[in-house]
Amino acid sequence: MTLLAFVILLTAVTVGYVMNLRAARAIRDGGTRMHSLESFHGGYAALMTLVPTFFLIVIWMLFQGTVIELIVKSGISGQFEGLGTGEAQLVMAEIRSIAGGRIFGTPEQWKLDAAERLVALRGLSGWLLVAATAALATVMLYVSRRTVSSEFRARQGVERIVHGLMVGCATVAIFVTIGIVASLLFETFRFFQMVPFWDFVLGTNWEPQIPIREDQVAAEGAFGMLPVFLGTLVIAFVAMVIATPIGLLSAIYLHEFASNRIRGVVKPVLEVLAGVPTVVYGFFAILVIAPAIRSFGADLGLPIASNTALAAGSVMGIMLIPFISSFADDALGAVPRSLRDGSLAVGATQAETMLKVLFPAAIPGIVGGILLAISRAIGETMIVVMAAGLIARMTINPLDSVTTVTVQIVTLLIGDTAFDSPKTLAAFALGMVLFLMTLCINILALRIVRKYREIYD
Amino acid sequence: MTDQTNNTGFDWTTPSFQSHMKRRRRSQLQLKLLGLGAIAIAFMMLMLLITSLISTGYHAFTQTHLKIEVFLDPEHLDPAKPARGNYRQILTDTMKTQFPDVPDDRAELRKLTSILSNGAQFQIRDRVVENPGLIGETVQFDVPVADTYDQLNKGLIDPDTPEEYRRLKNDEIANFELLKDRGLVTEPLNTALLTNADSRFPELAGLKGALVGSFYALLTCFLLSFPLGIGAAIYLEEFAPRNRVSDLIEININNLAAVPSVVFGLLALAVFLGWFGMPRSAPFVGGMTLALMTLPTIIIATRAALKAVPPSIREAALAVGASRQQVVFGHVLPLAMPGILTGTIIGLAQALGETAPLLLIGMNAFITSAPSTPFDSATALPTQIFIWADSPERGFVSRTSAAILVLLTFLIMMNAVAIFLRQKFERKW
Numbered sequence: 001m002t003l004l005a006f007v008i009l010l011t012a013v014t015v016g017y018v019m020n021l022r023a024a025r026a027i028r029d030g031g032t033r034m035h036s037l038e039s040f041h042g043g044y045a046a047l048m049t050l051v052p053t054f055f056l057i058v059i060w061m062l063f064q065g066t067v068i069e070l071i072v073k074s075g076i077s078g079q080f081e082g083l084g085t086g087e088a089q090l091v092m093a094e095i096r097s098i099a100g101g102r103i104f105g106t107p108e109q110w111k112l113d114a115a116e117r118l119v120a121l122r123g124l125s126g127w128l129l130v131a132a133t134a135a136l137a138t139v140m141l142y143v144s145r146r147t148v149s150s151e152f153r154a155r156q157g158v159e160r161i162v163h164g165l166m167v168g169c170a171t172v173a174i175f176v177t178i179g180i181v182a183s184l185l186f187e188t189f190r191f192f193q194m195v196p197f198w199d200f201v202l203g204t205n206w207e208p209q210i211p212i213r214e215d216q217v218a219a220e221g222a223f224g225m226l227p228v229f230l231g232t233l234v235i236a237f238v239a240m241v242i243a244t245p246i247g248l249l250s251a252i253y254l255h256e257f258a259s260n261r262i263r264g265v266v267k268p269v270l271e272v273l274a275g276v277p278t279v280v281y282g283f284f285a286i287l288v289i290a291p292a293i294r295s296f297g298a299d300l301g302l303p304i305a306s307n308t309a310l311a312a313g314s315v316m317g318i319m320l321i322p323f324i325s326s327f328a329d330d331a332l333g334a335v336p337r338s339l340r341d342g343s344l345a346v347g348a349t350q351a352e353t354m355l356k357v358l359f360p361a362a363i364p365g366i367v368g369g370i371l372l373a374i375s376r377a378i379g380e381t382m383i384v385v386m387a388a389g390l391i392a393r394m395t396i397n398p399l400d401s402v403t404t405v406t407v408q409i410v411t412l413l414i415g416d417t418a419f420d421s422p423k424t425l426a427a428f429a430l431g432m433v434l435f436l437m438t439l440c441i442n443i444l445a446l447r448i449v450r451k452y453r454e455i456y457d
Numbered sequence: 458m459t460d461q462t463n464n465t466g467f468d469w470t471t472p473s474f475q476s477h478m479k480r481r482r483r484s485q486l487q488l489k490l491l492g493l494g495a496i497a498i499a500f501m502m503l504m505l506l507i508t509s510l511i512s513t514g515y516h517a518f519t520q521t522h523l524k525i526e527v528f529l530d531p532e533h534l535d536p537a538k539p540a541r542g543n544y545r546q547i548l549t550d551t552m553k554t555q556f557p558d559v560p561d562d563r564a565e566l567r568k569l570t571s572i573l574s575n576g577a578q579f580q581i582r583d584r585v586v587e588n589p590g591l592i593g594e595t596v597q598f599d600v601p602v603a604d605t606y607d608q609l610n611k612g613l614i615d616p617d618t619p620e621e622y623r624r625l626k627n628d629e630i631a632n633f634e635l636l637k638d639r640g641l642v643t644e645p646l647n648t649a650l651l652t653n654a655d656s657r658f659p660e661l662a663g664l665k666g667a668l669v670g671s672f673y674a675l676l677t678c679f680l681l682s683f684p685l686g687i688g689a690a691i692y693l694e695e696f697a698p699r700n701r702v703s704d705l706i707e708i709n710i711n712n713l714a715a716v717p718s719v720v721f722g723l724l725a726l727a728v729f730l731g732w733f734g735m736p737r738s739a740p741f742v743g744g745m746t747l748a749l750m751t752l753p754t755i756i757i758a759t760r761a762a763l764k765a766v767p768p769s770i771r772e773a774a775l776a777v778g779a780s781r782q783q784v785v786f787g788h789v790l791p792l793a794m795p796g797i798l799t800g801t802i803i804g805l806a807q808a809l810g811e812t813a814p815l816l817l818i819g820m821n822a823f824i825t826s827a828p829s830t831p832f833d834s835a836t837a838l839p840t841q842i843f844i845w846a847d848s849p850e851r852g853f854v855s856r857t858s859a860a861i862l863v864l865l866t867f868l869i870m871m872n873a874v875a876i877f878l879r880q881k882f883e884r885k886w
Binding site for chain 1: 484503513705724817864
């Protein structure tokens with residue numbers, strides 16, 4: 001049905017274009033001077049039909065499922081009395097699968113009736129959509145056909161619509177941010193209705209698996225985010241300890257000492273490192289790095305946990321090397337040439353010029369890059385999901401197994417998710433923490449970078 | 458000139474100055490070597506990554522098969538209902554004819570049939586269902602062997618390790634060696650890796666479902682983010698007045714580019730699945746989520762490409778009477794298109810490797826058939842890698858590496874196209 005609606009839309013758009021084009025051409029051939037080119041008259045009709053009808057179809061598709069299920073549900077509301085949200089969802093899922101033709105066992109009669117109703121309503125909605133599309137398209141065709149005349153400013157009309165569409169595109173970015181903030185805020189708010197705010201922020205015990213049954217109250221302090229937060233910092237710290245020196249030194253070498261040929265080889269290698277998906281790094285961590293670290297620790301007699309923070313952290317460090325290196329390279333490149341020439345002219349060696357002149361001048365840009373790398377390390381998910389631990393501990397020992405905010409979000413939400421258990425909502429609260437943390441770091445980093453640019457421009 | 462040098466009165470040859478210079482040169486050398494060392498470490502890590510993937514992954518590109526002569530016994534097969542036959546028994550009988558010496562004991566027979574993959578019976582069933590006339594005849598089949606025997610054949614199980622630490626016992630190895638000596642064991646290219654969907658059994662598991670799922674997700678992502686991104690970029694670069702609103706939009710886009718990907722997963726879970734009731738695990742929803750993440754990349758790339766078109770083009774078009782939109786859509790945009798396409802492909806390559814948001818909307822489900830529409834449940838390539846990396850069976854280690862190699866191949870191809878576009882069509886003004 002949706003396909004048919006789109007076909008109708010496409011036909012109407014074509015018809016509108018050709019119809020107005022022909023009408024405008026007839027006027028012009030009659031000897032009247034037109035304000036706009038004929039193609040703009042055609043385009044005006046096409047856009048006038050396309051935009052409202054397209055939005056009608058999209059909005060219809062977005063909401064028809066929800067509305068239909070609400071109607072079906074209200075018809076059998078008696079059956080839902082005394083059911084929890086999870087059970088109600090299960091019943092609806094069963095009705096849906098019956099409607100889809102997959103019947104397991106012998107469902108009650110009211111479920112069969114509801115499924116029948118669901119099917120009927122879906123068919124009705126499909127036909128209504130087609131009818132609405134056809135009606136709206138016809139109206140819009142009629143309205144736009146009436147506009148064709150020698151004085152009508154069709155070009156301005158077209159440009160107004162296109163301009164509006166472009167503004168719409170640009171505001172999508174804002175809507176995405178609003179969507180992120182709204183969804184996180186909404187679910188986090190519901191979470192804090194179940195778990196006190198301060199227990200979450202200052203609690204030192206993270207055991208989200210405790211509240212399993214509906215009637216069970218979350219144990220005191222089971223949702224304390226501090227150990228999770230600490231684990232994130234431990235892993236990010238390990239990553240930065242590896243990535244910062246290697247990234248900075250390679251940027252210094254590339255910028256000051258490398259010949260063009262070496263640069264031509266090394267830059268693509270770093271780009272490849274940057275382009276490897278994080279799930280690949282995660283597998284690399286469990287396949288190569290973690291066993292290597294463990295056997296190395298066994299040789300030294302150190303007790304190293306099987307999913308030590310060191311493995312996840314160091315692989316994350318490898319991932320961040322190209323990130324820091326390219327930021328530092330840009331920052332060094334932005335230092336005016338006169339500083340470098342002046343330093344070399346008074347007899348400083350290249351190393352002295354680099355360490356005492358260029359590097360200090362580039363520090364703000366480099367710090368901005370390092371901050372962005374930290375924000376990435378905190379938000380990085382797949383490496384830690386695969387290579388870090390699941391159990392939160394209050395420890396800063398990188399040999400231990402720790403867990404991170406992102407690991408907890410993913411493990412809490414994998415599998416079936418009922419939207420009313422604190423276990424699920426805790427993931428959104430953690431997401432809120434993660435979002436705020438990375439947002440602050442990003443804004444700080446961008447501000448430092450921008451401030452530094454102003455000095456030399 | 459010589460006089461001047463002498464006039465400074467500085468003696469360049471004193472031992473103290475010589476040692477001072479030596480120290481300075483040494484620190485110069487040190488910095489250089491440190492830099493080289495850092496680059497060498499990065500290089501080595503990339504090499505280690507690639508070699509470890511290839512050395513574990515290449516095993517999965519072949520699959521051990523066994524040639525067997527199967528007598529399609531009418532006793533176990535009903536020509537009217539060929540799909541309902543007792544194919545396990547037929548396979549047991551087949552293996553019994555291969556090993557006439559083995560006693561007619563249930564445990565021993567089960568050991569023999571366990572050489573064959575669990576999928577063998579379905580392979581035979583499909584053939585019989587297709588052609589019921591075969592019942593009563595002896596037909597040759599080429600079936601995959603079970604994962605443990607596959608590993609034995611590839612040398613991943615060492616027969617020299619003590620028996621109690623081995624997953625195959627001595628008699629099982631002896632049986633397999635017997636089949637090998639008869640020339641029944643082959644190791645052809647593993648086409649099932651690309652033509653099968655996921656499976657619990659490593660020897661049957663393939664990437665088809667993940668490839669199709671990733672394709673649908675990327676298609677959705679492209680169809681949404683490409684027009685939206687270009688529209689937004691053109692507006693911001695060419696039309697937007699410099700005011701607070703457009704500043705706000707710009708800051709917004711820069712921030713979105715740095716939001717952790719898992720947060721986009723939370724957004725998709727709460728809004729797309731929770732509020733709009735879209736289906737779980739659907740590539741369509743995955744594509745929508747990826748589109749939100751790709752949007753900033755495309756906007757930033759498009760703005761850079763538009764900026765690179767020189768103002769003289771715009772001025773010339775304006776001078777002959779084009780409107781501002783005619784200038785942009787008729788002249789600037791076509792000239793910026795190669796840059797825009799390059800940026801879009803790089804953005805899509807990032808989206809192809811993205812895992813975390815897809816996990817949150819359930820694209821890590823276990824699904825044994827490829828999706829036929831973007832609204833069916835499916836996995837994607839990176840989530841399939843995650844599932845296999847999590848699986849306990851040894852056979853999945855090499856499958857995971859192989860899947861990663863497939864994913865990296867796609868990424869390299871996409872980037873190669875981007876580089877090609879850039880070099881072929883990019884203009885220097």
